Amino acid sequence: MTRPTHPHIPWSGGQGAKPARVLGINPWITDFAAFNLWSRPVGLLACLSMLREAGAAVALMDCLDPTWDGVPWPRPGRHGTGHYPKTEIEPPPALAFTGRRYSRYGLDRDLVRQGLARLDPPPDAVLVSSIMTYWYPAALDALAMAAELWPDAVRVLGGTYPSLCTDHAARHARANLLVRGPLERPDNWARLWAALGRQAPPLPEETGLRLALDLYPEPDYAPVLGSRGCPFACDYCASRALHPDFVQSAPGPVLASMEAEQARGVRDFAFYDDALLVAPERWLWPVLDAVAASMPEVRLHTPNAMHVRNLTADTCHRLKAGGLTTVRLGLETTDFDHRHDVKLTRREWEAGAANLVDAGFDLADIGVYILFGLPGQDLGRVEQAVGHVRDFGFRPHLAHYTPIPGSPMFEAARRASPYPIAEEPMFQNNSIWPCVPGGFDWDEAARWKALLQGKPAPGA
Structure with missing residues (x-):
């Protein structure tokens, strides 16, 4: 097509x-x-x-x-x-x-x-x-x-x-x-x-997990969706509000979709799962094994952060063998005693990071998301996290906080923000730094960009 x-x-x-x-x-x-x-x-x-x-x-x-x-x-x-x-x-x-x-x-x-x-x-x-x-x-x-x-x-x-x-x-x-x-x-x-004025037919099987990817005539890439929802309930996330149940696919439909897209010339696949490494034996490992065996030219990407605590040595070697190229991790903060997501200890973070390196991943392909702009957040802690990630040789990325209705943190965001974020969704835009005192500032944005790149701040 x-x-x-x-x-x-x-x-x-x-x-x-x-x-x-x-x-x-x-x-x-x-x-x-x-x-x-x-x-x-x-x-x-x-x-x-x-x-x-x-x-x-x-x-x-x-x-x-x-x-x-x-x-x-x-x-x-x-x-x-x-x-x-x-x-x-x-x-x-x-x-x-x-x-x-x-x-x-x-x-x-x-x-x-x-x-x-x-x-x-x-x-x-x-x-x-x-x-x-x-x-x-x-x-x-x-x-x-x-x-x-x-x-x-x-x-x-x-x-x-x-x-x-x-x-x-x-x-x-x-x-x-x-x-x-x-x-x-x-x-x-x-x-x-x-x-539509019609009687509802029965819902098809694998409802919500099959994707009509063939509607794209010449795709350069394709998503992979092996699950919907998330078993965790992080304070800043609304996944539970959007998908209350965590549902995983069987490996067959996922692999069939990838094979069909590969036959159309697709070589890059991005995982869209919110909890990719939860119970991977149900679908992910069989899919990666099949990719490694019959689709060696495929490149896999994880734009959604993977949970670091699940990065065992075996997991990292399986991901590498299966063609994972772009690695994104969710660190949030290095203040391990005060976290807003699934509990992650310093030992788990350091072990997961070491396991990725030992599995042969290129440091330049490993990016780490650090939350920025949470209500009441000490931005000095963010700077520490950026330095910590750079010390590992990984690439830090600021994940700018979006106040999301339905998330446990939204009420705190509403109180912290000078904007009416509950009444007007425009003010939920993370580009305006809605919960940072003073909001978005060009000079501060340039300073953060330099920090992420390990360069001196402009004018320093």
Whole structure:
């Protein structure tokens, strides 16, 4: 399947004389900055997969993918990552005070509208995803575009924004239906089919874990999803609010998906699991064994942080043998007596780090996330953690804190932030440092960048 001459969007699947037609839209990103780290809307792709298996015809418009031949796009970076095209736009009124440039990232808006307008036959339903709560303007724009093009189609908004900011979404979105949480929840599944005026078919097997990756005509990379949810409940995370249950796949479907994408030329796969190393014998080890045996050219990446305490010597050797290339770890802080995530001792951290090195991982490929901007956080501790990570030879990365509704820490964030983060999701944007006294500051940002690189601070 090659990229069509734009603008064309094909339908896929469909059973019966008049199958329901469902178009999925992954909207643009609207923000101060955006970078592609193997980004795919896995929630939307899971929805389209289960709908197609249930008999619907589906189509995808991913505004963050080149999609068509002849579309200008920045040259891909290392292993398929890279920049998006961007169009500078006026910042939303809530963020105008920053004085910073604000952009729409992804495909040209007019080109997207042309492609959607030519969709034939038109959709019965339009399913719009939302990944970050503060990116909601693009989701609202996609819904408005759908309403103009197909006023009779059912407009559905799902994902993080309506799940965690339901009241705000209900007031502002031109949607007929808001889906909170996974579509495979029986009430959500029934409501969607009722909105289509149809009897809900049975949910397919492996619901929520199969992804409609074939809807991308020429993918440079692909996600791997072996589980949904997380068995832990870290203070700053809303995974439990979005996916209350921790569900793992059997190895067969995961491996079949990877083999199908490899046959289409994909060499880079990114794990999207929140708890990749929990009970790995259930699916991860069989998959890695098969990859090592029959797909030696594949590169695996973990943009989501792995839990360091699970990095035993055997685990690290299995990951290396299976083709893991990009390693990201969740350290949070080196103040081991005052942590907000799953308890990690200094001994566990040092053992996990040593095991990675002993397994043969390149130091340059090991990045460590350190939380920055938590409510009431001592930023001196963050500096210590940065130095600590650099002393190991690893690459420190600041994970800027996002106050997420539904997370245990959100109330503390609401009290600490000068912005009304509970009322307006725009202020949940981690780019404005919403819980750091004084907020974002260019000089401080430059100082932190120099610290991360091990360079003297500007002007020092």
